[in-house]
Amino acid sequence: MMRIGSSIKRIAITLGLVVTGLVLTACSSNSSSSKSGYQADLKQSKQLTIGLEGTYAPYSYRKDGKLTGFEVDLGKAVAKKMKLKANFVPTKWDSLIAGLGSDKYDVVLNNIAETPERKKSYIFSTPYIYSRYALISKAGDKSIQKLSDVKGKKLAEGTGTNNEAQAKKLGAKTVPSGDFTTTLALIRQGRVQGTINAREAWFAYAKTNSTKGLAYHKVSDSQAEPVKISAMFNQKDTKLKAKFNQVLQQLRKDGTLTKLSQKYFGADITEK
Structure with missing residues (x-):
């Protein structure tokens, strides 16, 4: 009888562990599904973390101590379309690109051109500026x-x-x-x-x-x-780049890109 009782206890414990494992797996699955698609590429939940210099007018600079500029407003507009908060991380140029490689931010918006050398380590959005x-x-x-x-x-x-x-x-x-x-x-x-x-x-x-x-x-x-200026991403963040391109196209169609360009440059530099 003792052996039977011990066997029953072991079976009950085993079943309990299996059920617990199933519950944890389900929770993990639900957690993962909440960050599906491009959101899984984000460094912080519900935030688009953007690296820029903040010292290069009119792209990004400080006015009365507040960060402003074409790429600042563009970053805010993109984040809003993604239902995210724009989180800007001002960084000196010398370490800006390296900061992207070390996952300091999700994307760099800093008047950056796609070059063969940069393409070896990073991926780029469609151009949003044609700089001369x-x-x-x-x-x-x-x-x-x-x-x-x-x-x-x-x-x-x-x-x-x-x-x-x-x-x-x-x-x-x-x-x-x-x-x-x-x-x-x-x-x-x-x-x-x-x-x-x-x-x-x-x-x-x-x-x-x-x-x-x-x-x-x-x-x-x-x-x-003209130099084609694009947003820069880590190579693994393909879904985030795809979403960024989708939103960028929407901002081009609804006239937001043109309005921002006129505001900061006095001309539309977003077209070829």
């Missing part, structure tokens, strides 16, 4: 007026940027610069002869700052093709 170059030099310097003139010249450029890549491609010597305002100061001081930069950055700067001592040279599409 500008050549800026010191006023009165007749030796640098078009892109072909920069060969052998010393230019201030952001490390790792498409501007720096373009300058090096054309044979210029580059000097690292952390932001656009610093770059212009280096030109005024004569420490460099110029910079290849985004025309949109120049337009935004000229709205509220004096351009005395500087010369702006328009770069035609025949000199350099």
Whole structure:
């Protein structure tokens, strides 16, 4: 009788463990299903964590201490469509892309162009800006007026940027610069002869700052093709990228992209 009783107890315990396991599995399944699709790629639940510099007007910068700019408003608009809260993480350019690789944020919105080198480690959304170059030099310097003139010249450029890549491609010597305002100061001081930069950055700067001592040279599409600016994601976050593209298309169709572009740049730079 004792053996029978012991066997019954063991069976009851075993059944209890099986039932408990089934309940835990069901709970786990329900938890996983609540984060299906692109939400499973998010670093924080119900948040779209966005990496940017916050020092490059008019893309992202601070006005009266508050983060604002084209890519800030774009990030908010995308997050809203996704029913998420936009969480911005301002990061210096030198460590911005590395921060994405270490899962510091979900996406980078920072006037970034898709390049063969970056494609080895990251994936990109469809373009939301078609950025054109500008050549800026010191006023009165007749030796640098078009892109072909920069060969052998010393230019201030952001490390790792498409501007720096373009300058090096054309044979210029580059000097690292952390932001656009610093770059212009280096030109005024004569420490460099110029910079290849985004025309949109120049337009935004000229709205509220004096351009005395500087010369702006328009770069035609025949000199350099427009740069396609996209959002950047980790390679594994394919579902998040797909959702971002879907929302971006909606914002293009409803006119949001055009309105934001007109607001910050005075022109529509979201079309080819």
